[in-house]
Amino acid sequence: MTWTVGLSYLVLGVYGFTLITGLPANLLAFYTFLLKVRQHPTPIDVLLLSLTISDLIFLFFLPFRMVEAANMKWTLPYFLCPLSGFIFYSIICNSVFHLTAISVERYLGVAFPIKYKLKRSPRGAFITAVMFWSVSMMHCSIVYFMQYGSYLNLTDASKRNTCYQEFSEDQLKILLPFRLELSFVFFFFPFFICCFCYIKCILILSRLSNVNAKKRHRAIGMALGTLLVFAICFMPFNISHVQGFIEGYSPEWRDHALLSSTLNACLDPFVFYFSSSALRQTFKSVLEALVRRLLRPCFHSALYCLSLNRARAEEKTQSTDDSIR
CATH class of the missing domain: 1.20.5 (Single alpha-helices involved in coiled-coils or other helix-helix interfaces)
Incomplete structure (x- = not known):
């Protein structure tokens, strides 16, 4: 990314909007789901609480990126650069997994209401959430490898004024195929699952005459909200992975696509709203x-x-x- 005054204002505007709108909404959601999980937990409450914690951690590290945008270079202690990048990308991947799991939970509850109600357990949802966090963090640990790999990075970390932006040819040979794998594991396959689950949910509810209109509208709202998050927040960034692999270098618009991913933290509460009474x-x-x-x-x-x-x-x-x- 080549910083300009206009780009700096754009980044600050998007990050500022995400922080101002996302923080109060997620704090309110965290308070609600925490009480719900402590009193009478259900699998979806556990997943929503885990996703809310994920968004709050993301929002906590967002000011570091805002400082970089304001100064148009990295001026903070350099150890915060890979840490913020690691959190940034891990949360994006983690959010995709959680949104997919919520869609599967909703589908099973609608398609197999009796069987699933007998078998579901908050403990299973907790184990699933831990697995999501672990897989996301293990994948995104490549940020540290790219920043501190001794045979790939020849510049002393303390002398750099950019954060996870400039890569050598040797780095791109490793990074571009890895990004392609990330796009399929953390976007295309989950997106297909979400589309299948929510389309089936809407079709099943539309056939049931005893389902009131309000419940049907909530199901449609949740489906559209989740797919909107995928389309706005995750699709451009992951398409840039595919283009980068095909062309052999990072496309220039990739940083702008990453910018839209930050909106995930303020759009998730819409999914929460339709998911939890x-x-x-x-x-x-x-x-x-x-x-x-x-x-x-x-x-x-x-x-x-x-x-x-x-x-x-x-x-x-x-x-x-x-x-x-």
Whole structure:
């Protein structure tokens, strides 16, 4: 990435929007799912809690990238560069796995409601989440290999002012095939599973006459929300992997595609909203409290104006009566 003033503003704008919108939404989701898991956990609650924690970690490390964009070079201690990159890419891969698992859980619950209800367990969802975290982090540990590999990197780390951007030909020979493998494991195959599960869910619910319209609309909303996250956040970045492998170098637009991946942290709460009735209730309670708080000063002001006008009217009536007498 060649930094320019315009690009710096664009990156800061996207990262800032993600942080401002994603942080409160994910904190609210974390509070809701944590209470739900402690009281009466279900597999989807465990998966949603794990995904929320993933997004919060991502948002915590996002300011490091914002500092780089503001200075248009890497000025922080260099050990934070591979660490932030490792977290950045691991969370993207981890989110894809979690969203796919949620789609599978929803499909099994709709297609096999009785059998799946008897066999599902929060413990299985917890083990699955741990596996997702482990696989994602093991794959993305290549960031450290690329940054600190002694025979690949000849420049002293302390003297670099770029972060995971410049690669030699020897590095690209390893990195480009690895990115292609990542695109299939962490995007194309999961995306196919999500499409299959949600399309089947919608078809099954549309055939059931006893399913109310609200539940059907929530299922459609969750399906569209998840597929929207895949299309906006993950598809451009993974297509750049395929193009880079075919052409033998990283395409210039890859960094812009990576920029859209950050929006995942603020779009995930939409999936949470359609997936959890507890979160919908929490959002509703918080929204009502905010509305009451915002309208209270206006209400008091209206009452004050009304009482003031009434007092003036009474005073005018009294003065009129006095003049008549």
